[in-house]
Amino acid sequence: MTSTPQVVKPTQSEVVVLTGTSGAGRTTAAHALEDMGWYVVDNLPPQMLQPLTDLVARTPEALPKLAVGVDIRSRNLFPTLRDALDAMRAAGVNYRVVFLDANDDVLVRRFEQGRRPHPLQGEGRIVDGIQAERLLLADLKDSAEIVIDTSTTNVHELAANVHEVFSEDGPIVLRLNVMSFGFKYGLPVDANYVADVRFVPNPHWIPELRPHTGLDPDVSEFVLSAPGTQTFIDRFVEALVPVLDGYRRERKHYATIAVGCTGGKHRSVAISEEIGKRLRQMTDVRVAVTHRDLGRE
Incomplete structure (x- = not known):
């Protein structure tokens, strides 16, 4: 007699609240998740957030992966979002907030190219709407487990980033982006x-290195090989160990470690590469090294 295989049902759905500043790419991120089966x-x-997630919690096999997009278009209801998130947590619904920004x-x-107004600009300028939105979203961004900066990415690169964060090997591995940058660019x-490596002698002032x-x-x-650099890297990576452990405890599975010098061309680039090598030696860590301002004048 042939036995019927037992179907193992998921005990809990994975819930993501997808939000961020208007124009930062939330729709692109949502489409990427949808393409991955979410x-x-x-x-x-x-106000509909908790009833939906309660339904999913009761039948996790129906929607094992749920992503909910919440944006400023619901601005009349937006002040209730924090209450809804707190109620979800109190009810035992585990979720992560993914915040997109630029x-x-x-x-x-982006708004000018799309020839459309910002949802909050009213009779003012686009930048007025952006600032109003930032004030409204500040607390939500601070509490987000994942913040993705789309300032230098196109839609295809953003989709690839989302796929990397939510790939099938799951969020157990801590994904780190070690990013060099120039302070003069913000x-x-x-x-x-954030690490400041402007204490290292600047190769910019050496003609053959410039x-x-x-x-x-x-x-x-x-x-x-500059005095103090190796000591700094050793102690910086050592100091990151409890930080990364804390990220795991707080269910933050994606983090950006930014290393800055003046222009983002010499010191921060070399040190970011070395920090990336050190971090790759840790277990359960996936590391990408990027250079935000390399190539800028």
Whole structure:
């Protein structure tokens, strides 16, 4: 007699609340999740959030992966979002908040290219609407488990980033982006941890090194052999260990470690590469090294 195989039902659904500033790419991220098999509900009024997730919690096999898009279009109901999230947590519904953001200049350009107003600009300028929205979303961004900066990514790169974060190997592995940047171009908006390496002698002032970057061996050797650099890297990586452990405890599975120098060309690039090598030696950590301002004048 042939036995009937037992179907193992999921004990709990994975729930993601997808939000962020208007124009930062939330719709693209939602489409990427949908392509990966998530059930996506877009522009859900916050009051409907808990009833929907309660339904999913009772029948997790029906919707094992649920993504809910919440944005400023529900602005009359938006103040109730925090209450809805707190109620979900109290009811035992585990969720993660994914927040998409970009710098003001990029957002303004995107709205201008699309020839559409910002939802909150009213009779003012696009930038007025962006600032009003940032104030409204500040607490939500601070509490988000994942913040994705789309300032320098196109729709295809954003979709790839979302796929990386939510790939089938699951969120057990802590995904780190070690990003070099130049302070003169501003802090990365998605940085979880920032290091300032402007104490290292600047190769910019050495004529034969100036045209090169921190990816070139001569610059890298100069930076990494400078007095204090190796000590800084050793202690910085050591200091990250309890931080990364805390991220895991708080269910934050994606983080950006930003390393800055003046222009983001020499020191921060070389040191970010070295920090990335050190972090890759840790277990359950996946590391990507990116250079935000490399190539800028």
